[in-house]
Amino acid sequence: MPAQIVCTGLGKTFGGGTEAVQALDLTLAAGQTTALVGPSGCGKSTLLRMIAGLEEPSFGTVTIGGAPPSETLRHAGLSVAFQDPSLLPWRSVRGNIELALRLARRPVDVAAVEALIALVGLDGFGDTKPAELSGGMRQRAAIARALATKPGLLLLDEPFGAVDELTRQQLAQDLPRIWEAQRTTTVLVTHSVSEAVLLSDRVIVLSPRPAQIVADIDIPLPRPRSPDMVRSDAGAGHIDAVFAALSESRAGSPPPMAAQ
Numbered sequence: 001m002p003a004q005i006v007c008t009g010l011g012k013t014f015g016g017g018t019e020a021v022q023a024l025d026l027t028l029a030a031g032q033t034t035a036l037v038g039p040s041g042c043g044k045s046t047l048l049r050m051i052a053g054l055e056e057p058s059f060g061t062v063t064i065g066g067a068p069p070s071e072t073l074r075h076a077g078l079s080v081a082f083q084d085p086s087l088l089p090w091r092s093v094r095g096n097i098e099l100a101l102r103l104a105r106r107p108v109d110v111a112a113v114e115a116l117i118a119l120v121g122l123d124g125f126g127d128t129k130p131a132e133l134s135g136g137m138r139q140r141a142a143i144a145r146a147l148a149t150k151p152g153l154l155l156l157d158e159p160f161g162a163v164d165e166l167t168r169q170q171l172a173q174d175l176p177r178i179w180e181a182q183r184t185t186t187v188l189v190t191h192s193v194s195e196a197v198l199l200s201d202r203v204i205v206l207s208p209r210p211a212q213i214v215a216d217i218d219i220p221l222p223r224p225r226s227p228d229m230v231r232s233d234a235g236a237g238h239i240d241a242v243f244a245a246l247s248e249s250r251a252g253s254p255p256p257m258a259a260q
């Protein structure tokens with residue numbers, strides 16, 4: 001089931017006194033894809049980790065479909081793929097995906113697993129162990145694993161960081177088809193503004209640390225989208241809007257705003 005995410009007064013101050021996220025109010029509609037963009041070190045990953053229930057908030061709350069993230073994790077309704085993919089080293093790509101299905105108590109559909117492996121461009125590497133894959137291939141394996149359980153909520157932190165440009169474009173075109181078909185609520189942290197526009201229904205621009213929302217930009221481009229569409233006048237207008245919000249936020253001019 002797709003899940004609505006509600007963050008209320010959400011804040012995080014780490015032990016050493018570093019304030020990463022401050023009083024953030026944000027509601028993400030079920031089934032939408034939202035990109036979080038902002039300057040390096042502003043608190044994007046911390047926000048995503050709090051939504052995933054992997055980081056305890058210092059202030060405020062996160063709910064997913066009305067329940068705390070830990071509940072969603074327990075029911076395997078939530079999948080995460082982070083920059084540093086945590087694949088089990090002793091299992092093959094296929095073995096990692098199948099384990100995720102078993103842990104989620106889902107049937108292992110061999111053909112569906114092969115289709116996912118092919119989708120992320122790892123055809124022929126199903127039997128390969130993570131140590132024998134490149135960094136980008138490991139990231140793609142982690143994406144396949146995250147998608148396998150058809151999660152209601154998919155959290156992606158720079159998932160294409162180590163992927164070459166062509167594969168990145170291919171993934172950015174193919175993945176939304178899957179999460180649209182599965183009606184997954186997706187939250188994506190990315191440093192690439194064009195990727196944010198290509199993938200998302202909505203782009204949230206965060207201030208320098210502590211992260212606060214400085215702009216909330218709808219991306220109403222039709223789907224399926226292509227890199228050409230993003231480069232067209234309509235797409236370029238959205239890219240410009242995100243860049244403008246990012247540079248204003250660095251200059252510290254606009255006041256933080258709440259987002260619905």
Ligand SMILES: Nc1ncnc2c1ncn2[C@@H]1O[C@H](COP(=O)(O)OP(=O)(O)OP(=O)(O)O)[C@@H](O)[C@H]1O
Binds near residue numbers: 018019046
């Ligand atoms: N476990 C931690 N303990 C202490 N400080 C932390 C911890 N995790 C993150 N921070 C600090 O919180 C701030 C925000 O970090 P975070 O990783 O959320 O930023 P980010 O926007 O995702 O960065 P980047 O874009 O560079 O990946 C940084 O100053 C970081 O040093």
